[in-house]
Amino acid sequence: MSVTVRVPAKVNVQLAVGGARPDGFHDLANVFLAVGLYDEVTVSPADELRITCDGPDAGQVPLDRTNLAARAAQKLAERHGLAPDVHIHIAKDIPVAGGMAGGSADGAGALLACDALWGTGASRAELLDICAELGSDVPFSLLGGAALGTGRGEKLRPLEVGGGFHWVFAVADGGLSTPAVYGEFDRLNEGVEVPEPVASQPLLDALAKGDPAALAATLSNDLQAAALSLRPSLADTLAAGTAAGALAGLVSGSGPTTAFLTVDAASAAKVAEALGASGTCRMARVASGPARGACRLG
Template sequence: MTIAWADEAVHVRAPGKINLFMRVGAVQPDGYHDVATAYQAVSLYEDVRAWSDDEFSVSFGGSIDTSGLVTDGSNLAIKAAKLLARTVGVPGGVRLEIDKNVPIAGGMGGGSADAAATLVACDALWGTGLPKEELHALAAKLGADVPFALTGGTAIGTGRGDRLSPALATGSFHWVLAVAEFGLSTPGVYRELDRRREGFPDLNPGSAAPAVDTGVLQALRAGDPRLLAEALHNDLQAAAIGLAPGLGGILELGELHGALAGIVSGSGPTIAFLVDDADTAIELQVALSAARLTAVHVHGPVHGARVLHS
């Protein structure tokens, strides 16, 4: 393979996601769970800029506090760059600068978006031109949500969430995100779900593979937020609220001020409120802000990771 190095920085933007629906199967022997989820990429983005360098490094800026993020080899963006370099035989490294806007440990896949954007940025920077299928395979090695951050749009994820099939969504859906000032550990939320299921046969998912309800697909196809509001579901929600009880009050507050429905996104603690339209979103955003909550109006679906040309 011929490596054609780019002289200037490559800028890639990748979206955060909301889980519109999440069904969690029984814990597997390897400790993971099979899931069935409906993803929607929304207009809250991570911006990754990549420069050729001798070493691998990452630094952070953006609209949120990034002081707690690691910048060593355990960072997912660094892992993504090194994985691509090993795969295509690039001898050098990359310097990454990431502007973060997606909540950290918020259930919206911000780290996964960083990894997806890094794969796309390094592929462009190094001129390796990997086919989409190969980038997707690399993304799946990095984490369950990374392949979706690559593709964006609306999709159904099965397995660990990395086996994707596109879902037709008509029009645009408006969401108001209530962003917490703390994060929740994804493994911790899954452990809490397993603990709650122990000894309660009614909560046990059994051995059948989880599936996304057809009502979700019908609502997306119709572009109908009211239908979608009725179909929103997350098996992890009760576990997340158990670990962070204040989330229950936020859900009630949002629905009191015009939300059609609210849902904990992924493992939380970000809560996504679905609304009828942009005007209602602004009203809800003001109401949540008045309650001293950080509220962000976003829409979806949006594109996955892509190079931006200035």
């Protein structure tokens, strides 16, 4: 027997970041939108916990117990007095270390799959609680759709979305360390009074109306300056995408993937083609959102 769960990538349409807290985290107002790029996580019984992975950039995925999918299995097993003896296979399609929550998606996918495989009957609240223990983005990977994340991003409020949004994601060569980007954010803001993060009401209204132009005018990412400081070449990618006709572009989360909002699917295809030919990114991927959260296949 095996169980397969499909889980989406995300884009942060707003990422407002507060100053560093005593615990090293930052308070956030993080508006997530799930998009249709997916990893598939399959779990099956095994003699011991092991992980395999295939797909683009699979060589960059850790195959030990530091992987969030492995940690998810261990946490669920521990709560229910089980041994985490499963083979977890990740069919990877979400860019690795790209600011699109691929690792978090795998954690949420493994958690849901192991719950089904073992018949633990965990409630939604318990699954979300385990997700929050795993990382700030993991609860949203389980939830999907659109949501406002507060605290360090793990406290979620689902958001209304009035229509579909079409995106192009420019995947950079190599990754960016999320802790390094936050560290650079702190360095750039040293001696500055960082305001409390607050969700933009015009942005929430644009999501609710399904209005791409209004959403484009309100996109923001407080980590973008830090990501550009560590990877200045991302400015060329952002310029290439907007020159090709995107309504707006921004660094996705902590980067280095950049995200471009377009008016429709045809425009997204045109922007992706131009980005692919620009020499400013490794590849360009088209996706739309909102997408459903982690769900069992079959």
